[in-house]
Amino acid sequence: MKNFKNLLIVALFFVTATVLGQTKITGKVVDQSNQPLPGASVVVKGTTNGTSTDFDGKFSLNSKTNSGTIVVSFIGYKTKVVTFSSSIANLGNIQLKVDENSLDEIVVVGKGVIDLAGGRKTPIAVSTVKAAEIQKKIGTQDVTMTLVNTPSIYVSGQAGGFGDSRISVRGFDQTNTAFLLNGQPINGMEDGKMYWSNWSGVNDIASAVQIQRGLGASKLAISSVGGSMNFVTKTTNKKQGGSFYAGTANDGYLKSTIMYNTGMNDSGWGTSIMLSHWQGDGYNNGTRAQGQTYFISFGYKPNDNHNFNFLITGAPQWHDQNFTKSISTYLDKGLKYNDNFGFYNGQYLTERRNFYHKPVLNLNWDYTISDNSSLSTVLYASFGRGGGTGNRGNRVRTADGLIDYDAIYANNAATGGDGNFDNDAYITRASMNLHSWYGVVSNFEQKINDNLTFNVGADLRTYYGTHFRQVENFHGLTSWTEDRTLKDDNDNKTGPSVSVTATESGKANPWAATFNMMAENQRIDYDNSERISYAGLFTQLEYSTDVMSAFFQGAVSNQSHQRFDRYDYLPEFEDSEKLNNIGYNLKIGAGFNLTESSSVYMNTGYYSRQPYHDNIFNNYDNSINPFSQNEKIFGLEFGYNYKSEFLSGSVNLYSTSWRDKVDGFTDVTNAGVVTNTQTLGQHQYHKGIEFDFIAQLAYNFKLKGFASFGDWKYLGELTTQTLDEDRNLISQSVESVDGINVGDAAQTSYGLGIDYTIFNGFSVDSDFRYYDRLYANVSPTRGELKLPSYGLLDFGASYRLDLGTDKTKWLDFRVNVNNVLDREYISELTSANQTTVGSDTYRGIDTSNRGYFGWGRTWNASVRYNF
Structure with missing residues (x-):
């Protein structure tokens, strides 16, 4: 009996010691609107001891120590570390902030083939724009415009008409940037180009757009010389509900969209459907347009091991086009002048219409x-x-x-x-x-x-x-x-x-x-x-x-x-004749976590890229270009990333060498004789530094910024060959192009943006960006011409009106004004005529040069009903 009492006392001592040595931690995890986040993970740091928040975002967790830290995380939000002690065990509301670059909550299926930053742990230079931001700011613009406030990105060609914009990444055009839709390559197989009019519906169906500058995270054998852009579309939504959107804008633009999700039923089936129609007269004269977008997605998850999603989407459209003109023509006839249309018996007719499905x-x-x-x-x-x-x-x-x-x-x-x-x-x-x-x-x-x-x-x-x-x-x-x-x-x-x-x-x-x-x-x-x-x-x-x-x-x-x-x-x-070409790429990299908040990385890669089809058969016949060969690309990049609760940012340095580009033939008829001219051995070298940051200066005030400084030049000599119809060499010349600047994208750009919530539901935002060292888009043998620098200011306001107490239904109102100051600027030139004595000039540019002026002030307004 005495032994039993002693054993009981010892047991009681250990139980008491254990209880006294434990700390019960409680709290509530909420988002930036103080709404609960059910299912958030709460773990005592350095242990496997953890729990999840309940439906109201609350949690309770016992710690074996009297003090320490917990790690709070939730998909799509920045992880937060919170200190606790026996005296401060009730942690109250723990607010998590949205992770701007996270796509974990977006990618429902295809995780293994959609190569996104985060899927691979070694860092890269990346910027992400989610659906809410796209829908908020895009208005009547192409989806390319969602990325204008990111480093080393330049968008041009908007003045050509709806869907005619072009995007450059680190000074490389669209043929040298890889574009993917849910993991599938979508660059043109013939020439590598992107025709954004064919993808006008991406604005409506995208869950997110991620631009990976430089070597990127893609595992495919694709040549992301400038970078890769990933479009992640919506898939079958697990929750029942839908939305209706109506928008209007300058120049007669109208758009309506309806979407509905059935949600996933008990058998694992679900369907999402979206239909949209838009039309407008276009900013420039004679650039009318009209289109639709449809999206149908079927999801099926029979068990935890299998997940299927089938979707069909398309964006049939037609848009009338505007072509480059001389600056003198614009100054004489107006910046919106377009001569590709006319009238028959008073009815509008156009000579230049793009139409595609x-x-x-x-x-x-x-x-x-x-x-x-x-x-x-x-x-x-x-x-x-x-x-x-x-x-x-x-x-x-x-x-x-x-x-x-x-x-x-x-x-x-x-x-x-x-x-x-x-x-x-x-x-x-x-x-x-x-x-x-x-x-x-x-x-x-x-x-x-x-x-x-x-x-x-x-x-x-x-x-x-x-x-x-x-x-x-x-x-x-x-x-x-x-x-x-x-x-x-x-x-x-x-x-x-x-x-x-x-x-x-x-x-x-x-x-x-x-x-x-x-x-x-x-x-x-x-x-x-x-x-x-x-x-x-x-x-x-x-x-x-x-x-x-x-x-x-x-x-x-x-x-x-x-x-x-x-x-x-x-x-x-x-x-x-049938021709086969082998290509390959190799990439290696490493990243190091210096602290919980900061890390560094280094990536390098080499590409041997096959020539595009149009460079192999580049004379509009069945003859094979004997000078077509694989292009060689070598890239090297270093970066530093910092991420904390209130500040995140990165610095990236890059160096990219691109050799052995062959330009296509140009047919010239002289006295009935057809000759062909091509250039060989083009070498470009692009290097630069990029900065970007997001700072949460207060709970209702966010500051964003970016800057990029590039040095993009042609190197060495360029060989020009003239051949007859039978590909016999007639003449050859070698010309130095060393040090000539690469055109068609601003080598210097920077900007600042703010998001300010004035009161619950009402917010305003503004972005300013500045472009400098933009050169004409011409062959280096024609020299270079620097365009005038310019800056643009955009403004927007949003108001959300909740309908009911359960916050499952609401109205979103949005207004955007782009180029608020109505700045007049040249966005691109396709000639490089130098100013001569007595010639007419515009801001130092000879007015005989051809190109586009950018859009002036534009606006759009919309309302979205979510249910």
């Missing part, structure tokens, strides 16, 4: 094989249909420079209805570009141990494109006839001469182009196709600890190219 389908499958292994796969397809219109025949203009359609109809009537190049007739033709693109990207990930992760995958694509011209509008004619002489297998026009007479037309309408294709005997000027097939393998090995991380990425790919010409060749010579 590109449905995209993809199926994502995420398979969790085990706790340590997973497989992600995306199957995709796209079908592009459409083109662009232009003149063919005898164009007539009015005294003020517009197209005189009344005179054109009169001339056509005088021909008796049968038009050709010899009888002053005129038609509007459409240059058609059609394609079918199928692909699959699959990535297997194996966690070897707590520190080491291995990835391996494949990227397979096949593309078939068709290009021809057809009559879009006869303007009173009944037919149009053209003569042509067929070529032999040596590209000589020794075959018979034949005539093509077109009697059918196809309207410049994206929906009509989707379901109708002109017969081959009705095609004029040209008719050719190409088959491009691509097979790539990639791998990644990453090692990480609490202190450091390191990775290796490697990829190899083969591209095959073949061209088919039905218009210019005898039937037996329609098919070109």
Whole structure:
């Protein structure tokens, strides 16, 4: 009995000591609006002792020590470390702030193939814009404009019309930046270009846009010389609800959007649908436009191991276009002047209309094989249909420079209805570009141990494109006839001469182009196709600890190219030779955590990039350019990142060398002799430094800023060759281009922005950005021309009105004013004519130079009802 009492006393002592040595920690986790965050993680630092917050954001946790720190985290928010002690155990409200660059809460499926910063632990230079920011600020602009307040980004071409903007990253144009949609590459297979009018619906369907400058996190065998831009679309939403949007803007712009989510049912099924329509007259004269966007997503999660999502989306649109003009023309006729349109019997007609419909389908499958292994796969397809219109025949203009359609109809009537190049007739033709693109990207990930992760995958694509011209509008004619002489297998026009007479037309309408294709005997000027097939393998090995991380990425790919010409060749010579090119890339990097808040990294990589199809077949026939070769790119970058509760920022230094670029042929006819000119051995070297930060100066005041200082130049000499039709060398010259600045993007840019919440629900924001050292977009053999510097100020205001006490329904009101000060500026030039004695100038620039002025003051207003 005595032994039992002693044992009981000892047990009681240990229990008491344990209880007295514990601290019960309580608190509530909330967001920046003081709304609870259910499911937030709360862990005692350095232990596995943790819990999750309840529906009201509250938690209770016992600690074995009297003092220490807890780590509070929630997807999409910045992690917060809070100190506790036995005397301060009730921590009250713990407020988490949104992580601007986090996409963890966005990517529901496709995590293994959507290469985003954060998926790989070794840092990169990155900026992220989420759906709320896109919807708030984009207005009538292209999605490219969401990134103008980030370092080393320059957007131009807006003055061309809806969807005609271009984006440059670190001084490299769109052909040297990789663009991906949910993990699938979307750069043009033929030329690497991006046509943003085809993606006008991205504004509505994007959950986020992330720009990775430089080497990026992509594991694919793609050449992200300037960087890579990832569009993450919405997928099937797990919650039931929807929204309705209505917006208006300057120049007759109207837009409406409706979206509804069924939510996931008990069987794991869900559907999300979005439909949108927009139209407007355009900022510049004669740039009317109209389009729709549709998005349908089906999600299915049968169990915890499998997650499927199928979506189909498209953005059929047409938009009228404006082309570059001389500065003197703008000064004479107004900065909105456009001469690509006119009137017939008082009704508007345009000569230049782009129309396109590109449905995209993809199926994502995420398979969790085990706790340590997973497989992600995306199957995709796209079908592009459409083109662009232009003149063919005898164009007539009015005294003020517009197209005189009344005179054109009169001339056509005088021909008796049968038009050709010899009888002053005129038609509007459409240059058609059609394609079918199928692909699959699959990535297997194996966690070897707590520190080491291995990835391996494949990227397979096949593309078939068709290009021809057809009559879009006869303007009173009944037919149009053209003569042509067929070529032999040596590209000589020794075959018979034949005539093509077109009697059918196809309207410049994206929906009509989707379901109708002109017969081959009705095609004029040209008719050719190409088959491009691509097979790539990639791998990644990453090692990480609490202190450091390191990775290796490697990829190899083969591209095959073949061209088919039905218009210019005898039937037996329609098919070109088939060409295969091997390319590869290697990337390595390492990152080190200096403290809990700061880290440094270094990445380097080398690319051997295959030439694009249009650089292989660059003379509009089946002849292969003998000088096409792989381009060589070497990149090196260093960075420092800092992240705390109130301040986050980064500094990035980069160096990129790009060698062996071959420019395309230019046909020149001199006394009946056709010659071809090309440049070889282009070498560009881009280096620079970038800064960006976000500071939460008060609970209701945020300050943002960025700056980039680049030094982008051509190096060495450029070889120019002139060849005859049989590719025999006629002449060759070598010209030094050393030290000439690369044009088409501002080498210096910086800006500041503020977000200020005046009271709950009402906030204002403003952004200012400044551009300097912007040079004309011309060949380096033509020298350089610096454009005037300029700065732009934007302003916006938002008001949210909650409907009901449960905060599940609300109205969002938004107003934007861009270029508030109505600053007049030149956004780009495509010539570099130097000022001479007696020449007219505009801000020091010879007015004979051609280009675009940027938009003046514009505005947009909208209301969104969420339910």
